[in-house]
Amino acid sequence: MKQANAKSKLLNAALKLIRTSGYEATAVDDLCTEAGVTKGAFFHHFKSKQDLAVAAAAHWSKITGALFASAPYHDYEDPLDQLVAYIDFRAQLLEGRSIPEATCLLGTMVQETFETSPAIRDACLAGIAGHADTIAGIIRAAKERHAPRATWSAESLALHTQAVLQGAFILAKARNDMEIARESILHLRRYVELLFHHAKED
């Protein structure tokens, strides 16, 4: 955020404006105004608006990747504890944030562009799948330790966690209230607990 160069100022402006208004509704001029740079600077660094969106998706993945890498849920020894703490961490990330601040750039962008811009779609997929992969690693370890014979796959459960989060964001946007998202995340937490509790009984 501190960077003074036009490129990173434009990328951060994109995170803010696209999460607020969506990709199509965000004009290049809006991004330039928000970033405090001119149109010339925009097209010097990005060959098109779509190119900026792809770069913004990568920028987002880098920022959130660092956030989750340094998050406290890794401290637990038991991977199942890590998983539950991850879900709690996701719920905690909603607190005190407005809807544009709390929601996911990739989910917002891919919803608009999945048919019209494969480049943006792929950039969003890479970010979502990459994060899901790190969660799948935790789930895999938890499964090996606590539910080795369970029929569900770690990868599928990891993607499901992301689906719940993305869906919770949509409900929050419709209600114009982030609180409803927290309730859905609570259901996700309960699901994970039941899933492993059930497995342990076998």
Added chain:
Amino acid sequence: MKQANAKSKLLNAALKLIRTSGYEATAVDDLCTEAGVTKGAFFHHFKSKQDLAVAAAAHWSKITGALFASAPYHDYEDPLDQLVAYIDFRAQLLEGRSIPEATCLLGTMVQETFETSPAIRDACLAGIAGHADTIAGIIRAAKERHAPRATWSAESLALHTQAVLQGAFILAKARNDMEIARESILHLRRYVELLFHHAKED
């Protein structure tokens, strides 16, 4: 779909185009071309593009409301069976459909317009909340019969089902493959079963 008048042709064109390209990327001219009418007809029936979107949301709610009202899951006597059959029905609705055909207009539109157009947001909320209410009725009955002392509320679980579906659609769009959505719906089904199975053990 059969209606020959310009208004319903425009509404059906809106369902198709907005689900494919989103609200902002769908131009009034595109809608007129798709519907086979002129711009004059458009602005005769709708005072603005936003007005069309609000009407399209209501149109969507009416169509899907009728679809779910006549769906076979109501035939089960036990409301818990109805709920599980509803979830299976939602999974079945994905089969043989392209992504724009399988996804939800309201979730797509509200993602783009929640900040910029309260009228569209409210129309989307009404449709989503209305459908969730009918599911909440089934869940309430199932809870009374099978899990009267459970701590979760029927309303919250009903909203969670919608969150999972909306999130599954986003993952499907990112992957450009509807299959992933089915897996998330399967997790939802397992959650409901575990939730009631767990309650019965108490």
Added chain:
DNA sequence: GACAACATACCAACCGGTCGGTATTGCCTC
């Protein structure tokens, strides 16, 4: 002949993108 249901022609604002130019930086040579 009034009124709804369209069609046609048109407009001003806006949009993504271009282009010619300038300021700043980094590097090479002596």
Added chain:
DNA sequence: GAGGCAATACCGACCGGTTGGTATGTTGTC
């Protein structure tokens, strides 16, 4: 370390097409 010079970073006026929206006609029906 001074001078030169090319690449990079940035500026902002401008362009042509597109956009949502309007104003005015035409047609069919009760």
